[in-house]
Amino acid sequence: ETGVTQTPRHLVMGMTNKKSLKCEQHLGHNAMYWYKQSAKKPLELMFVYNFKEQTENNSVPSRFSPECPNSSHLFLHLHTLQPEDSALYLCASSQADRQNSPLHFGNGTRLTVT
Amino acid sequence: AQTVTQSQPEMSVQEAETVTLSCTYDTSESDYYLFWYKQPPSRQMILVIRQEAYKQQNATENRFSVNFQKAAKSFSLKISDSQLGDAAMYFCAYRFLSSGSARQLTFGSGTQLTVLP
Numbered sequence: 001e002t003g004v005t006q007t008p009r010h011l012v013m014g015m016t017n018k019k020s021l022k023c024e025q026h027l028g029h030n031a032m033y034w035y036k037q038s039a040k041k042p043l044e045l046m047f048v049y050n051f052k053e054q055t056e057n058n059s060v061p062s063r064f065s066p067e068c069p070n071s072s073h074l075f076l077h078l079h080t081l082q083p084e085d086s087a088l089y090l091c092a093s094s095q096a097d098r099q100n101s102p103l104h105f106g107n108g109t110r111l112t113v114t
Numbered sequence: 115a116q117t118v119t120q121s122q123p124e125m126s127v128q129e130a131e132t133v134t135l136s137c138t139y140d141t142s143e144s145d146y147y148l149f150w151y152k153q154p155p156s157r158q159m160i161l162v163i164r165q166e167a168y169k170q171q172n173a174t175e176n177r178f179s180v181n182f183q184k185a186a187k188s189f190s191l192k193i194s195d196s197q198l199g200d201a202a203m204y205f206c207a208y209r210f211l212s213s214g215s216a217r218q219l220t221f222g223s224g225t226q227l228t229v230l231p
Contacts, residue, residue, distance in 0.1 A: 033218075042118070043205070043221040056218065088157065100166065102149060103219060105159035 003027045006091050006106035013081065014114055021076040021109045023091030031096035032074040033103065034066060037088040049074060050096050081113045116141045118208050120222035127196045128230050134181075135191045135225045137206030146210045148182065148189045149219070154202040162204070165189065193227075201229045 004025045013019050025032065034046040048056035049068040063085075065077040074091055088108045095101040117140045127133035139148070150162040165173045165182050172180050177194045193200055206222040 040123075040223065042223045043219075045218055048218065090157075090159065092159070100147060100164065102161045102164060103159075104161075105151075108157045110157075 004091060004093055004104050004106035006089075006109050008109055009107065010110045010112075012112045012114060013078070015081060015083075017081075018077070018079040020078065021089055021091075021111075023074040023076075023106055025072055025074075025091075025093040025104070027093055027104055029093035029095050029101075029104070030071050031094045032068060032071070033092040033094075034074065034076055035090040035092065037090055037108070043090065047076075078111075081111075083113050086111055086113045116143075116208055116210060116220045118206050118220050118222035120204075120206055120225050122225045123223070124226045124228070126228040126230055127193070129196055129198060131196055132192060132194045133196055133227065135193075135204050135206075135227065137189045137191070137222055139187050139189065139206070139208045139220075141187070141208065141210065143210045146208060148180075149207040149209070150178070150180070150189075150191045151205045151207060151221075152200075152202045153205065153224075154199075159205070163191065196229050198229050198231065201227055203227070 007022045030051050032049045036044045045058050046060045047066040052068050063080050067075040090108045091106045092103040094103045119138045146167045148165045151159045152162045153159050163173050163175045163178050179192045181190045203224045203226050205224045207219045209219050
């Protein structure tokens with residue numbers, strides 16, 4: 001039990017498909033994050049949700065659409081993706097009002113766009 | 115903007131030996147946190163150790179310790195008595211103390227550590 005659970009673990013989709021990534025945290029945290037991890041590149045922050053409100057969108061294309069229905073769940077809706085979007089997508093959570101709270105990560109979803 | 119640089123894409127160490135992974139960062143902030151995360155083949159990012167910038171004493175967690183040089187903006191990780199289970203990708207990360215309540219991490223590009231039996 002990692003505390004942060006991501007599904008699916010692997011996803012292969014075509015460029016015209018619509019799919020969603022799911023993240024659930026069982027740690028009682030109030031902030032959740034989506035990161036993109038591409039080979040040989042630093043992790044890229046995509047979105048931040050703080051108390052269910054989106055507080056950060058790091059110039060992410062609109063083909064990625066996040067949703068945070070409550071502080072325990074985070075989704076990333078995908079549509080009309082490009083092959084360069086293939087990557088590992090990591091979800092994380094933290095206690096936003098504690099300065100030294102580290103991020104807790106899930107195991108990621110390995111996405112392949114064909 | 116803050117940047118984190120890990121200049122060693124790959125490192126290897128003999129089992130039971132000591133290895134040091136390098137990390138430098140660039141920031142104009144005076145208060146911040148630094149972290150080392152480990153990512154094994156399971157893909158989950160696991161916190162290894164953290165350091166508050168206002169603390170002069172280097173953080174230590176069992177076989178893991180850091181050498182924090184604030185003036186040089188350097189934050190290296192030392193792994194003593196290396197074990198096979200230490201093999202992983204290691205990421206250095208920086209977080210500034212923003213006025214917002216959700217704080218972001220800036221990551222380096224990682225160092226792949228191989229432990230040789």
